[in-house]
Amino acid sequence: MNFFNRFILRILSILTIIGQILCSIAGIGLVLAAGSLLLIPNDFKQELLSYANTNNTIPTIFLIVSAIVGFLIITSIFFVLRSLKKIIDNIYSKQYFVEQNVTSLKKILTYFSIFTISNILSLFFFAYAHEQNVSSIFANSWSQIGIYMIILAIIYTLYLVFKSSMELKNENDSFV
Numbered sequence: 072m073n074f075f076n077r078f079i080l081r082i083l084s085i086l087t088i089i090g091q092i093l094c095s096i097a098g099i100g101l102v103l104a105a106g107s108l109l110l111i112p113n114d115f116k117q118e119l120l121s122y123a124n125t126n127n128t129i130p131t132i133f134l135i136v137s138a139i140v141g142f143l144i145i146t147s148i149f150f151v152l153r154s155l156k157k158i159i160d161n162i163y164s165k166q167y168f169v170e171q172n173v174t175s176l177k178k179i180l181t182y183f184s185i186f187t188i189s190n191i192l193s194l195f196f197f198a199y200a201h202e203q204n205v206s207s208i209f210a211n212s213w214s215q216i217g218i219y220m221i222i223l224a225i226i227y228t229l230y231l232v233f234k235s236s237m238e239l240k241n242e243n244d245s246f247v
Contacts, residue, residue, distance in 0.1 A: 090149075137193070143185060151182045168233060168237040177230055
């Protein structure tokens with residue numbers, strides 16, 4: 072493996088760690104915000120809801136369920152990044168077709184499926200609330216469902232390639 076590839080793999084490894092840290096911070100913030108809806112007195116709750124609920128017609132339980140879906144999204148991204156880091160580290164150490172990479176790809180497929188389902192649920196929540204996106208950074212639209220399905224197909228294809236390659240490698244190793 073040449074210097075450029077090792078350099079890119081190290082950068083990707085660092086970026087996955089940064090992404091995991093950011094997901095952890097976002098998850099903690101979301102849990103604290105949702106918990107505050109349950110624990111704070113009503114007068115403070117109304118003021119807090121005025122920031123999150125512009126038309127004041129959304130029930131508190133709806134906001135809490137939305138927070139749970141948001142937590143699922145953040146958690147699934149965290150675990151996708153964690154599994155991706157394992158694959159990157161294995162490739163860096165020249166372990167390409169090993170069981171751990173196949174297992175990590177299977178986990179990525181599972182977590183990305185959870186991410187996709189959670190995003191579809193969040194689209195329904197936004198449609199129910201007649202609200203726009205949470206922010207311009209994380210624009211959520213119905214057209215993204217097709218993109219998520221394409222990404223799932225790519226991940227599944229990679230999983231099958233790695234699984235078949237690992238089986239061929241094991242068969243080849245047992246032959247020798």
